[in-house]
Amino acid sequence: MSWVTQTFSSTLGRKLIMSLTGLFLSVFLIVHVSGNFQLFHSDEGLGFNKYAVFMTTFPPIKVVSYGLYAFILLHAIDGLLLAAKNRKARGPQRYVVVRNQSSWASRNMAILGTVLLLYIVVHMHDFWWQYKFGEVPYRQYEQSLATGTVTSSAYNGPAIQGKMEEFVREDTQTRVTIVKDLYAETKAAFANPLLVAFYLLGMWALAYHLVHGFQSAFQTLGWNHPKYNPLIRFVGVWVFGIGIPLAFAAMPVYFYIKSLGA
């Protein structure tokens, strides 16, 4: 057996996979959430839609995103395999009474992870799949070069090559952007209260998963040091456990409330 298979087939090696992929996914969340803040811009979705184009076409990001999909799968499969092994390790008989002295999240990472996996599937189907392969309409934005104000309208012109076309109109002194309107898709999707509830469930699972997972990844990597533990704990709880899930959760809620007003 080569050292690679030996390492990664041991429980510790598999924990190493969980930790490294988990941290990578956590970093991705920062990128994702900061991009998604464009949703709150009052530019009728221009920034968000351009961001979506950038994310799906810029080559380095494309490469990283395929890595990301692979890591999600690896994290999920490895996690489920570990969970099965762990369950078996308890033996044939369960305890009658259990008063476990550990946090609820830490004991339910596999369940939380499964909820998240389900969430990711729905999420990818609704947006990523639709965006790439579905019928997403285009929208035309005109942004004044002088004032920066944006006006937009549905695009009904000839077919567009790719996801976006952008040019400057000399006559009106505006930049015209014709782009796939993911913003509208988002808006429409989050008018559905059931989907909003499901997204909130997903973010709740994410919060608990990360409150434990972020710190746990460092412990697995062997980074347990009285000097740095408080920092890791702070980031794990406040940034990843609370901040990011809350920011994500705000988006469906924002659109849902908006849809009520409309």
Added chain:
Amino acid sequence: MATSPKLDAKIPDGPLESKWTKYRSTVPLVNPANKRNIEVIIIGTGLAGASAASTLAELGYKVKAFCFQDSARRAHSIAAQGGINAAKNYQNDGDSVYRLFYDTIKGGDYRAREANVYRLAEVSGNIIDQCVAAGVPFAREYGGLLSNRSFGGTQVQRTFYAAGQTGQQLLLGAYSGLQRQVGAGTVEMYTRHEMLDIVMIDDKCRGIIARNLVTGELERHFGHAVLLCTGGYGNVFYLSTNAMGSNVTAAWKAHRKGAFFGNPCFTQIHPTCIPVSGDHQSKLTLMSESLRNDGRIWVPKKQNDNRPADQIPEDERDYYLERRYPAFGNLVPRDIASRAAKERCDAGYGVGTSKMAVYLDYYAAYERYGKGEVNKRGIHNASHDQILELGKAVVKEKYGNLFDMYKQITGEDPYVVPMRIYPAVHYTMGGLWVDYNLMTTVPGLYALGEANFSDHGANRLGASALMQGLADGYFVIPYTIGAYLANEIRTKAISTDHPAFVQAEKEVKDRITKLLTIKGTKSPEAYHKELGKIMWDKCGMARNEQGLKEAIQEIRALKKEFWSNVKVMGDADEFNPELDKANRVADFIELGELMCLDALDRNESCGGHFREEYQTEEGEAKRDDEGYMYVSAWEYQGESAWELHREELNYENIKIAQRSYK
């Protein structure tokens, strides 16, 4: 008095200092090719057993090791707290091999063999080297070098320690060495196995019968030599600081097959144990001797004083150790402190609900340390309460774990009320008689560690038991066993179908069947308790002729009742702790009788053996060197019949003196 012809101690000639060096260089060797064919059986995996097993396996012998616990790591050596002595002289305070030797002989009240004790002192330094190399985390100073403390009232700092868990750390060190050999396949480890007899072929010990405690199966194992490293027999008293499973069975079976029993009555009673709280008590817990360094021991001056400790004013307290032994005060050796506590309680001055306890009071220490802290921190006008609080903090740092343990067991907070302590059986200096090679009177059968009688005389000094166990296993037996095995290289492994094995197994089986078929009314535990009470009352801290004679009769009666009325649940072919217990209690009963016999024979008081008839006017022990400077070695001659053989003790290098701590 002359030494019995049956007892040849085989002490090498020559001056004391060179006996061991010279002997070691001349003892016959077994060549490596032959070692591979020689099988050694080791019973017990405490310090002596584990160190012997790993060392012999390293040398190339085929070793089988047995323990009754579920893992070799649980042998009771693990519970030793204080430390291990070694004549390293790291502290530059004048220690030497000779001083350690001298202190051990004197501490043993001149009832140990010079040559053995000197060898022990000689190898003591190597033990520390070996343990450190094996990863034992001894306490260290800030410079990174080993720390020492003084222990048990010695004048030099020669005790190495690992907090209050020295025994644990040493045992785990020896255990990891043993497990290394198990992993390498050079030691076959048999856990949850109890030796129930030795097998004799042509007057040599050639193997054992062991019971697999999980399946109940009886197994036969051949060995060119058998090493008993089975610890002491303090549990004959039922209540002791020994583990529940500690027993005399292996040693007793060997004794019945011809191994003489040395000084069985020499028992060490440790003065600082947590007192008995009721009839349910199953064992006693030791509080480290180090507590006497700072605590003051007292009882009320008035008999049957029921006031709580804090309501007894200073001038109504009797600090009896300080009163009787002004020179050593609370730090007198174990035997003396124990007897003094018993004397006070017997006279009606005891404290607590049982009245069988004395106070160990830290109030003075709180004040003393508190004042020190106040000065150190430059606090002016500190209130008395503040001083006490600061003092308590210092004490907590030094003895916190012991105080916590006390609180856990008694439910009382020792920072608020004085601790109650009472002596308890702790160690047995007696054991199987062995010669200089550690061989018993049965050829091929050895006894190591607490299981033999050899090094501590009539009283053991603190931090010496660990030293002896490891000395025997690491540095003595690997050499001395050659003297016997060099002549056994032509002995092929004997089949366990040999009639002697069959016969021995049958005897064991018959006894088990007997125990299971009596189907009486009382549990083995109940008999054990009764035996313990007889032993404690009549062969405990103080003994007298009449009591001992009564005890012998009572024990004989108890034995008869046991064999007609014991109730052993379960079957022979299963995991059956009740049966294990019954087997052990039956042997304890027989041992108890021999202990009383030995105590009756020894018409003197020495070390842990105190005969009330032989004391000075002030109540101190009165030794009789003219009449009793010998080792009693008892030969088993059938039910309740023994013949006494004497090994004369010659002191050529030490001037005999009366022990005095006044």
Added chain:
Amino acid sequence: MEGNMNLTLQVWRQKNSRTEGRMESYKLSGISEDMSFLEMFDVLNEQLIVEGKEPVAFDHDCREGICGACSMYINGRPHGPLQGVTTCQLHMRSFKDGDTIVVEPWRAQAFPVIKDLVTDRGSFDRIISAGGFISVNTGNAQDANSIPVPKENADASFMAAACIGCGACVAACKNASAMLFTSAKISQLALLPQGQAESAARAKKMIAQMDEEGFGACTNTGACAAECPKGISMENIARMNREYFAAEMGTKE
């Protein structure tokens, strides 16, 4: 009758490893609060013997919290409700008159039940045999003071070495993982200069053996350290992980 506590005990009874077990209920009275938990079991067993029933088998030996033999899972927690205490040092004053106490054996694939509350923890011995030692033959050692060890490391090594091998960590862990046990030994030796020579091989072999025994993985829940009667810290697991990754990636094999 020494005390006045009345208790109901629910105890796991299992004849041997080949048969199924079940919970049985027993009533006990006259229990004193000064009894240790095991002494309470002694009372139960005496009572059972009088009634002609088989006493409950349980592991115990030193009864002073150091040998690691005792191993009862009491009311859902290894060694019962107190922190830093083994079953033998747990006293009945931690319970109330009228309590029902549920007592089970350690449950883990790698700790099969032998009888009632007794399990086979031989897997721990095999993990140690795989590499939990320093390969130094008797007589090889240099003078003990020739290798200074910084006090901080010596103390940390001792703290890890305080493990009593009772298996409470495995019993407490939802994954029945033996990481705390294994890491305590790896840490003890990794913190000492004497242990350096074999540290890579040690980590690899011990962890391979731990996996082979069927213990679960670590989810870093911390239940092991919370229940450890000797306060072994999770830092040891982190140290073990560092040792292991360095060993796997930094050695030739």
